[in-house]
Amino acid sequence: MPSQLVDKYFRAEDLPQIWCPGCGHGIITRAITVAIEQLGLEPDKVCVVSGIGCSSRAPGYLDFNTLHTTHGRALAFATGIKLANPDLKVIVIMGDGDSTAIGGNHFIHACRRNIDLTTIIFNNNIYGMTGGQYSPLTPKFDKGTTAPYGNIDRPFDICDLASGAGATYVGRGTSYHANVVTSLVKKGIMNDGFSLIEAISGCPTYYGRKNKKGGPVDMMQWQKDNAVTVTAAAKMTPEQLEGKFLIGELKNKPEPEYTKEYQKIIDNLKGSDI
Amino acid sequence: MSNKVRLMQGNEACVEGAIAAGMKFYAGYPITPSTEIAEISAERLPRIGGKFIQMEDEIAGIAAAIGASLTGAKTMTATSGPGFSLKQENIGYACIAEIPVVVVNVQRGGPSTGQPTSPAQGDMMQAKWGTHGDHPVIALCPSSVRETFDLTIRAFNLAEKYRMPVLLMMDEVIGHMREKIEIPNASEIEIVDRKRPSCPAEDYLPFKPEANLVPLMADFGAGYRYHVTGLVHDETGFPSNSTDIADKLIRRLVDKVELNKEDIITWEEENTEDADIIIFAYGCVARAAKTAIKILREKGIKVGLFRPITVWPFPEERLIELSKSVKTIIAPEMNLGQMVLEVERLCNKHTKIERLNKVNGEIIYPEEIVAKIEEVL
Amino acid sequence: MKNKSIKGNEVDHGKLIINADWCKGCGICTAFCPTKAIELKNEKVTVVDIDKCTQCGLCELRCPDYAIYVGRKKNEQ
Ligand SMILES: Cc1ncc(C[n+]2csc(CCOP(=O)(O)OP(=O)(O)O)c2C)c(N)n1
Ligand code: SF4
Ligand code: SF4
Numbered sequence: 001m002p003s004q005l006v007d008k009y010f011r012a013e014d015l016p017q018i019w020c021p022g023c024g025h026g027i028i029t030r031a032i033t034v035a036i037e038q039l040g041l042e043p044d045k046v047c048v049v050s051g052i053g054c055s056s057r058a059p060g061y062l063d064f065n066t067l068h069t070t071h072g073r074a075l076a077f078a079t080g081i082k083l084a085n086p087d088l089k090v091i092v093i094m095g096d097g098d099s100t101a102i103g104g105n106h107f108i109h110a111c112r113r114n115i116d117l118t119t120i121i122f123n124n125n126i127y128g129m130t131g132g133q134y135s136p137l138t139p140k141f142d143k144g145t146t147a148p149y150g151n152i153d154r155p156f157d158i159c160d161l162a163s164g165a166g167a168t169y170v171g172r173g174t175s176y177h178a179n180v181v182t183s184l185v186k187k188g189i190m191n192d193g194f195s196l197i198e199a200i201s202g203c204p205t206y207y208g209r210k211n212k213k214g215g216p217v218d219m220m221q222w223q224k225d226n227a228v229t230v231t232a233a234a235k236m237t238p239e240q241l242e243g244k245f246l247i248g249e250l251k252n253k254p255e256p257e258y259t260k261e262y263q264k265i266i267d268n269l270k271g272s273d274i
Numbered sequence: 275m276s277n278k279v280r281l282m283q284g285n286e287a288c289v290e291g292a293i294a295a296g297m298k299f300y301a302g303y304p305i306t307p308s309t310e311i312a313e314i315s316a317e318r319l320p321r322i323g324g325k326f327i328q329m330e331d332e333i334a335g336i337a338a339a340i341g342a343s344l345t346g347a348k349t350m351t352a353t354s355g356p357g358f359s360l361k362q363e364n365i366g367y368a369c370i371a372e373i374p375v376v377v378v379n380v381q382r383g384g385p386s387t388g389q390p391t392s393p394a395q396g397d398m399m400q401a402k403w404g405t406h407g408d409h410p411v412i413a414l415c416p417s418s419v420r421e422t423f424d425l426t427i428r429a430f431n432l433a434e435k436y437r438m439p440v441l442l443m444m445d446e447v448i449g450h451m452r453e454k455i456e457i458p459n460a461s462e463i464e465i466v467d468r469k470r471p472s473c474p475a476e477d478y479l480p481f482k483p484e485a486n487l488v489p490l491m492a493d494f495g496a497g498y499r500y501h502v503t504g505l506v507h508d509e510t511g512f513p514s515n516s517t518d519i520a521d522k523l524i525r526r527l528v529d530k531v532e533l534n535k536e537d538i539i540t541w542e543e544e545n546t547e548d549a550d551i552i553i554f555a556y557g558c559v560a561r562a563a564k565t566a567i568k569i570l571r572e573k574g575i576k577v578g579l580f581r582p583i584t585v586w587p588f589p590e591e592r593l594i595e596l597s598k599s600v601k602t603i604i605a606p607e608m609n610l611g612q613m614v615l616e617v618e619r620l621c622n623k624h625t626k627i628e629r630l631n632k633v634n635g636e637i638i639y640p641e642e643i644v645a646k647i648e649e650v651l
Numbered sequence: 652m653k654n655k656s657i658k659g660n661e662v663d664h665g666k667l668i669i670n671a672d673w674c675k676g677c678g679i680c681t682a683f684c685p686t687k688a689i690e691l692k693n694e695k696v697t698v699v700d701i702d703k704c705t706q707c708g709l710c711e712l713r714c715p716d717y718a719i720y721v722g723r724k725k726n727e728q
């Protein structure tokens with residue numbers, strides 16, 4: 001029997017996952033189930049929705065109500081689920097390309113509505129599933145199969161994007177800092193509104209290889225070396241922070257939640273003549 | 275309670291029909307000439323405890339409607355021309371994942387932005403072939419306000435029964451036309467609900483078909499935790515690379531409609547018993563055809579009407595039969611010849627087929643049909 | 652719908668349990684084990700010295716394929 005956690009929340013008969021050796025996605029998927037375990041959510045009431053990509057294969061391995069949708073559209077499907085049945089806890093898993101390229105419009109609007117969805121973006125800085133093309137999160141000058149001479153696009157900062165668009169809870173973790181991911185997902189689920197957790201993941205097969213960043217261990221080591229917690233960063237100079245990125249809670253500013261606001265309309269109309 | 279008589283627009287009748295059928299959720303994006311469907315849904319749904327949401331685009335509209343359907347709600351999205359193009363990928367998703375949803379297309383002139391406020395029938399083949407891959411299609415086509423009410427209910431019933439998207443192919447004329455209609459009492463309306471499992475959760479196979487080829491559908495949250503994907507999958511719902519499973523799944527999806535055609539197909543005939551000539555028309559063009567028949571009958575020309583109500587699947591058998599006894603079939607369409615391709619394919623051997631096409635944004639007038647028939651006599 | 656019978660080749664080392672069938676040999680657990688209680692052999696994780704293992708759980712936390720996890724807790728032994 002696998003570990004209690006895996007036995008309880010995974011469709012263990014389908015493991016191991018299709019992912020490549022050392023792909024960060026498996027670590028983050030597990031971190032999400034730890035959050036669910038710690039919150040004691042009722043599995044029958046949990047819904048996990050994804051788009052298309054390597055990351056989006058995660059829900060298939062999880063023993064909840066799971067929905068693997070079309071590329072980029074997970075948040076739109078999830079919005080329908082949540083609005084139709086607000087009793088469900090809806091968790092959305094997307095890749096960086098899935099969420100910010102083809103799904104970018106759905107992403108900003110889900111943030112704006114502040115609908116109670118907990119979204120985890122598995123950011124591996126590349127299109128993994130289709131073989132290593134550059135994504136809106138590929139750093140400038142890095143390589144992808146469609147950026148053979150280096151990427152000249154400027155990348156998004158997913159967390160800034162979410163904050164700016166109105167997400168009420170925002171945080172960042174990494175596959176190395178899996179415990180941080182767990183605690184952010186937990187708080188994200190507890191936030192009654194739209195929560196965005198960026199989980200930096202490693203794609204050793206394409207991003208790693210294309211950019212000579214080494215194998216799985218090197219990618220984890222890179223995360224370890226370059227992530228700075230929000231608290232530590234407060235005491236650092238801009239020079240010290242050069243090339244680093246923040247992890248931890250970046251925004252926690254609750255606002256009225258969408259489905260609750262809609263319910264108010266329904267309640268106000270009750271008894272009014274039809 | 276006596277039946278209510280009300281003057282209403284086709285688009286309003288669509289919403290009234292949807293609500294009578296049990297619609298509890300609408301998601302869409304405004305576009306002329308379907309916008310009133312969204313506006314009236316926004317007004318009506320919260321009053322009955324339902325939900326309306328205006329999404330960021332048409333892709334999101336159908337996606338949210340499909341998501342909501344998985345929780346057990348009856349759902350609809352409506353659009354026109356450009357929006358219908360945007361919805362195609364997720365129509366295919368609803369086909370393979372077997373999720374009931376009603377998709378309304380109030381047709382306008384295309385391609386692209388085309389003629390936003392003009393009627394057209396240019397999306398009839400898109401309804402059949404718009405999404406990629408082999409897939410089942412049910413598309414209904416009303417030609418009056420009252421029929422819009424009835425066919426919207428039928429669209430929900432068929433979506434629930436066969437677990438698939440059902441397309442309601444209206445046009446600008448039907449959508450905006452006002453007619454007095456008698457709204458039937460709830461007790462007179464047949465309502466079909468999807469079949470849900472009652473077995474223990476461990477025994478539930480979400481994609482194992484029943485005798486009518488349709489699997490039982492559990493609501494998300496009802497205690498059957500299962501997986502839904504747009505990938506080819508086996509009866510458990512999990513993706514499969516087996517060629518056998520792929521073959522079986524795609525054939526079953528298409529056969530849900532193919533083998534249940536008799537239950538699905540409907541059409542209308544008028545004056546066909548003694549007809550020498552048949553007008554093949556649907557949607558708003560069928561109305562002009564009816565007037566043309568009157569004019570021509572007065573002149574002693576025996577003309578009848580064959581009007582497919584279910585445009586997909588196409589009412590093949592009856593049309594073939596009729597074609598054997600008539601000299602000509604005239605197919606007026608507000609496109610450059612779409613459904614006539616089916617007529618030609620099926621009836622070529624038996625009779626002569628004449629087209630009458632218009633794409634200038636105007637309706638087809640009865641006189642034009644009369645002139646065409648007199649010309650080919 | 653969940654089939655609980657898991658095929659697998661689990662070995663119980665007391666403090667640690669390893670399922671070699673699921674291990675893809677990525678080396679993450681061994682690289683970040685603070686005590687070097689485990690190492691890779693023939694692209695599979697193996698125990699070098701179980702006594703060194705402090706059951707800190709980091710290998711379990713970071714194994715992408717759930718092939719290694721902490722067994723009975725110290726105080727139960
Ligand atoms: C409409 C559409 N366009 C393109 C694709 C091809 N496609 C599948 S996954 C993918 C990108 C995946 O990258 P990302 O979202 O970053 O996830 P990852 O695979 O890296 O986890 C693309 C382009 C598709 N499936 N559908
Ligand atoms: S291609 Fe990259 S993202 Fe996809 S499974 Fe392999 S390592 Fe992970
Ligand atoms: S539990 Fe800690 S000490 Fe033991 S093998 Fe795992 S990482 Fe090493």
Ligand code: SF4
Nearest residue numbers: 674675677678680714
């Ligand atoms: S982290 Fe997991 S898969 Fe990787 S070597 Fe260790 S046990 Fe094997």
